[in-house]
Each structure stands twice: as C-alpha cells, then as structure tokens.
Amino acid sequence: TQLLEQSPQFLSIQEGENLTVYCNSSSVFSSLQWYRQEPGEGPVLLVTVVTGGEVKKLKRLTFQFGDARKDSSLHITAAQPGDTGLYLCAGVGAGNQFYFGTGTSLTVIP
Amino acid sequence: EAGVAQSPRYKIIEKRQSVAFWCNPISGHATLYWYQQILGQGPKLLIQFQNNGVVDDSQLPKDRFSAERLKGVDSTLKIQPAKLEDSAVYLCASSFTSSGANVLTFGAGSRLTVL
Numbered sequence: 001t002q003l004l005e006q007s008p009q010f011l012s013i014q015e016g017e018n019l020t021v022y023c024n025s026s027s028v029f030s031s032l033q034w035y036r037q038e039p040g041e042g043p044v045l046l047v048t049v050v051t052g053g054e055v056k057k058l059k060r061l062t063f064q065f066g067d068a069r070k071d072s073s074l075h076i077t078a079a080q081p082g083d084t085g086l087y088l089c090a091g092v093g094a095g096n097q098f099y100f101g102t103g104t105s106l107t108v109i110p
Numbered sequence: 111e112a113g114v115a116q117s118p119r120y121k122i123i124e125k126r127q128s129v130a131f132w133c134n135p136i137s138g139h140a141t142l143y144w145y146q147q148i149l150g151q152g153p154k155l156l157i158q159f160q161n162n163g164v165v166d167d168s169q170l171p172k173d174r175f176s177a178e179r180l181k182g183v184d185s186t187l188k189i190q191p192a193k194l195e196d197s198a199v200y201l202c203a204s205s206f207t208s209s210g211a212n213v214l215t216f217g218a219g220s221r222l223t224v225l
Binding site (some may be wrong): 004006031033035040041042043044045048050086088090092095096097098099100101102103105 | 114141143145150151152153154155158160165166201203205211212213214215216217218219
C-alpha cells in the first residue's frame with residue numbers, strides 16, 4: 001500500500017520553465033526525503049526535511065515540508081535537461097522504515 | 111567508499127521458475143532493505159533487516175518470496191515460483207544515520223523479466 005501520493009505523475013516541460021511536484025499523505029512522518037532516480041540506477045538522495053514548515057534550497061531546487069509533517073513540495077526553477085528523471089518522496093517512519101511515494105516522471109526538453 | 115552491490119543486473123526467466131538476487135551493502139550499515147519497483151512507480155518495501163533480524167516483512171508475499179541475511183552482512187532475495195507480475199526491478203538499499211537523519215543508499219538494482 002502506497003502511503004504517499006505524488007502529483008503530477010508525469011510532467012514534460014521546456015528548458016527554462018518552472019515546476020512544482022507535490023507529495024501528500026494522511027500519515028505523519030518523523031522526516032521526509034526526496035530522491036531522484038535516473039534510468040538503470042537506484043534512487044539518489046536529494047534532501048531530508050525534518051521540521052514542520054522547513055524550507056531547504058539546493059541550487060535551483062526548493063523543498064518544503066508541510067506544517068503538519070504530512071506533505072511536501074519540490075519546486076524547480078529554470079529546469080534544465082539534466083533535471084530529467086523520476087522524483088520520489090519518501091516518508092521516514094519511527095522504525096527507520098522508508099515509505100516511497102508514487103513517483104513523478106519529469107522530462108525537460110532542450 | 112564502495113556502494114551497494116547487486117547481482118545479477120538482469121535476469122529473464124519463465125513463469126514458475128525460480129530466481130535469486132544477491133546484495134552486498136555498504137560496510138558498517140546495519141539496516142538492509144529490499145524494494146520492488148514496477149517501471150515508472152515508486153519502490154515498494156518487501157523486507158527490512160536490522161543486522162540479521164527481520165524488522166518488517168509485512169508486504170513480502172511469503173508464499174513465493176523469501177529473504178535472508180545470514181551473518182548480518184550480505185542478503186539474498188529468492189522468488190519461487192515466479193509469476194508474470196513479479197517482473198520488476200528489485201532494489202537493495204542500506205542505511206546509516208547522518209546528522210540525526212537516516213539516509214538510504216541504493217544499489218543499481220536487478221531487473222527481472224518473467225515470460
């Protein structure tokens with residue numbers, strides 16, 4: 001059972017555009033992580049957010065954790081072809097269990 | 111440091127046959143996970159080990175899937191007999207704690223095709 005729903009499921013945009021990916025859950029997590037996965041590889045961690053309302057920036061990527069620690073968003077400014085990949089959110093449970101979202105497949109067209 | 115090693119990278123079998131996947135986690139990582147990932151979807155947890163003990167196997171189809179982690183290091187995941195719906199990438203990950211947060215490091219995965 002997937003506990004985290006991501007939207008949109010697919011996103012195809014032109015280079016230079018901005019986008020936002022959402023991760024929603026009815027469960028509260030101790031922390032939430034975002035990963036990016038490229039074809040033929042395992043997911044790679046981008047960021048961990050821990051505190052409700054926390055905002056973290058990683059170059060052109062901005063991550064926000066909801067106040068109630070149930071949802072999160074990822075905003076990319078001026079997307080580049082190198083941003084193409086599958087973006088996954090993951091809620092971290094009390095027993096170091098990681099519950100992954102449904103995934104958002106992003107394609108940035110040059 | 112060396113990453114999480116998995117083998118084989120690709121396996122094609124017919125339904126009802128058996129298959130085994132191997133994982134060697136990063137040295138010192140006590141927690142090991144096996145995930146199943148259907149193409150384009152998020153990974154689904156199959157089993158979580160802490161050292162050589164099972165923490166969570168609630169989503170492991172135990173009638174056909176089994177996993178072990180003898181000696182608390184390497185792990186194997188076996189499917190017997192395989193079904194068509196088992197076609198997926200099987201990801202192994204191990205975790206450590208960084209600045210109070212747990213971080214997963216994944217292997218490249220083993221892609222299974224069941225014909």
